[in-house]
Amino acid sequence: MNPERVAQCALLAMLFELSSSPKPGNVDRCHDFSDIGFHHFLTSAVSAYPVFRKAANGRGSVGSLILEGVEAWQTWFLSSNTHFGSLVLMIPLAIAATKPGELHRELRRVLEKTTVIDAIDFYSAFEKAKARVAEVDSFSLNDRNWQETVQESGKTLLELMRLSSKHDIVAREWSTNYERSFRLAERLVEQISRWGQNDGVVRTFLEALAEVPDSLICAKFGEETAQRVSLRAGEALLDDTLGKAHELDLSLLAEDINPGSTADLIAASLFISLLRGLRF
Amino acid sequence: MNPERVAQCALLAMLFELSSSPKPGNVDRCHDFSDIGFHHFLTSAVSAYPVFRKAANGRGSVGSLILEGVEAWQTWFLSSNTHFGSLVLMIPLAIAATKPGELHRELRRVLEKTTVIDAIDFYSAFEKAKARVAEVDSFSLNDRNWQETVQESGKTLLELMRLSSKHDIVAREWSTNYERSFRLAERLVEQISRWGQNDGVVRTFLEALAEVPDSLICAKFGEETAQRVSLRAGEALLDDTLGKAHELDLSLLAEDINPGSTADLIAASLFISLLRGLRF
Numbered sequence: 001m002n003p004e005r006v007a008q009c010a011l012l013a014m015l016f017e018l019s020s021s022p023k024p025g026n027v028d029r030c031h032d033f034s035d036i037g038f039h040h041f042l043t044s045a046v047s048a049y050p051v052f053r054k055a056a057n058g059r060g061s062v063g064s065l066i067l068e069g070v071e072a073w074q075t076w077f078l079s080s081n082t083h084f085g086s087l088v089l090m091i092p093l094a095i096a097a098t099k100p101g102e103l104h105r106e107l108r109r110v111l112e113k114t115t116v117i118d119a120i121d122f123y124s125a126f127e128k129a130k131a132r133v134a135e136v137d138s139f140s141l142n143d144r145n146w147q148e149t150v151q152e153s154g155k156t157l158l159e160l161m162r163l164s165s166k167h168d169i170v171a172r173e174w175s176t177n178y179e180r181s182f183r184l185a186e187r188l189v190e191q192i193s194r195w196g197q198n199d200g201v202v203r204t205f206l207e208a209l210a211e212v213p214d215s216l217i218c219a220k221f222g223e224e225t226a227q228r229v230s231l232r233a234g235e236a237l238l239d240d241t242l243g244k245a246h247e248l249d250l251s252l253l254a255e256d257i258n259p260g261s262t263a264d265l266i267a268a269s270l271f272i273s274l275l276r277g278l279r280f
Numbered sequence: 281m282n283p284e285r286v287a288q289c290a291l292l293a294m295l296f297e298l299s300s301s302p303k304p305g306n307v308d309r310c311h312d313f314s315d316i317g318f319h320h321f322l323t324s325a326v327s328a329y330p331v332f333r334k335a336a337n338g339r340g341s342v343g344s345l346i347l348e349g350v351e352a353w354q355t356w357f358l359s360s361n362t363h364f365g366s367l368v369l370m371i372p373l374a375i376a377a378t379k380p381g382e383l384h385r386e387l388r389r390v391l392e393k394t395t396v397i398d399a400i401d402f403y404s405a406f407e408k409a410k411a412r413v414a415e416v417d418s419f420s421l422n423d424r425n426w427q428e429t430v431q432e433s434g435k436t437l438l439e440l441m442r443l444s445s446k447h448d449i450v451a452r453e454w455s456t457n458y459e460r461s462f463r464l465a466e467r468l469v470e471q472i473s474r475w476g477q478n479d480g481v482v483r484t485f486l487e488a489l490a491e492v493p494d495s496l497i498c499a500k501f502g503e504e505t506a507q508r509v510s511l512r513a514g515e516a517l518l519d520d521t522l523g524k525a526h527e528l529d530l531s532l533l534a535e536d537i538n539p540g541s542t543a544d545l546i547a548a549s550l551f552i553s554l555l556r557g558l559r560f
Contacts, residue, residue: 012323
């Protein structure tokens with residue numbers, strides 16, 4: 001696949017994830033947050049296009065490209081964290097997509113090639129994106145000298161991700177060579193062929209949320225809340241009309257609970273499906 | 281502005297136009313048509329990105345780029361007409377956007393430079409897009425030998441547009457150097473600053489529809505229906521909550537009446553606003 005098409009698949013993955021509705025608790029096609037709207041997410045996704053193309057062209061390293069992605073959305077005056085987790089998952093996929101071998105295998109090579117420089121760039125991006133403050137073992141952004149600390153540790157970005165893999169969905173994907181993303185990519189194809197594009201994405205999102213509590217919810221509200229949300233996502237799946245998903249959506253919005261990590265996972269899965277020729 | 285940024289503005293213009301809701305009678309953020317969904321429009325918009333960048337890079341002529349735009353969306357297996365009118369209005373703007381002079385003046389030069397080859401490419405694109413059959417004076421797509429007829433006439437694309445300017449909103453823009461698009465671009469900025477992004481776009485759309493009956497509605501349902509819709513759009517504007525716009529939306533959807541030409545005009549106006557630095 002040529003780099004331009006890879007970038008289009010990446011952007012569409014972000015846009016499809018964003019648009020599917022009701023995607024309980026997240027900005028979707030039918031509602032905004034008070035501080036950040038659908039159009040901000042559209043802008044953030046579009047701003048990443050040249051970065052994905054560059055990645056697919058084999059230029060730039062993983063960490064620097066994630067940093068460029070965050071800087072790109074900031075040139076549009078977006079100050080909130082819009083797509084940080086999605087970038088972290090999707091940049092390595094974009095790099096792998098134009099390599100000669102099978103996607104999943106090439107991805108492993110991309111992750112294993114990351115260096116300590118990637119780790120430092122990742123942390124810079126993390127800080128710029130105002131993502132949730134990471135407390136990774138001894139590597140904390142609360143440490144003013146985090147750059148030195150990371151540098152001295154000599155840890156690669158993949159090694160850092162392994163340290164966070166227990167409590168962060170995105171880091172877990174890195175640590176397991178995207179085991180869930182690839183599995184969910186297959187589910188997406190099945191669900192979309194059964195339920196259509198929108199409901200197929202929503203149902204796969206609910207499945208993912210039911211399966212593993214969302215790490216962004218955990219970080220903000222604790223494990224118990226995250227588990228309760230997962231339980232309700234599972235119940236919502238039993239309803240063919242998605243009526244219960246609507247109810248869950250309203251109640252999460254009221255409590256300002258958003259399963260953002262699961263959304264990042266679904267964006268990555270959609271990207272994989274599109275790279276593999278998903279029709280819709 | 282660099283070509284990449286021009287392409288991003290073009291894509292965002294299409295996405296903002298598409299997403300604003302309620303945009304009576306059109307696919308928007310909250311409803312699909314039965315045969316073509318929101319995600320099809322997302323795909324069509326994304327597929328045009330490299331074509332806009334190419335235009336902004338000064339490569340390709342107007343007609344060939346419009347044709348490329350249609351062919352690009354067809355590589356994603358989209359068979360319906362999604363963004364034909366928008367491409368016809370926005371490609372010349374993308375070409376003009378990177379020229380040294382003022383946008384509106386450069387646009388005139390771009391339109392005036394079109395040739396008979398652009399006219400032929402335009403007609404090919406029109407046919408491929410399955411747009412409404414044009415009956416332009418003696419130039420009809422029902423004529424099997426239209427290509428020869430156009431060639432022999434020696435008419436440039438701009439001259440052909442002038443022939444259609446009475447009964448087609450898009451052609452009228454070409455003939456008047458985008459007089460309405462530029463005026464609506466200013467209205468967009470005012471309305472967005474007053475009502476916010478979504479409602480600002482919706483209200484400018486309603487104003488445009490109230491001002492001039494939609495030519496796609498005219499072509500499908502006749503002038504009387506188009507005028508009735510415009511009257512209702514004007515009434516909907518009087519309601520600050522957009523409740524009447526919602527009602528109009530539901531009733532147009534029920535009758536399958538869609539003001540698609542006005543939507544194209546708003547996409548072009550959004551593009552102009554974004555090129556001129558619209559913040560949101």
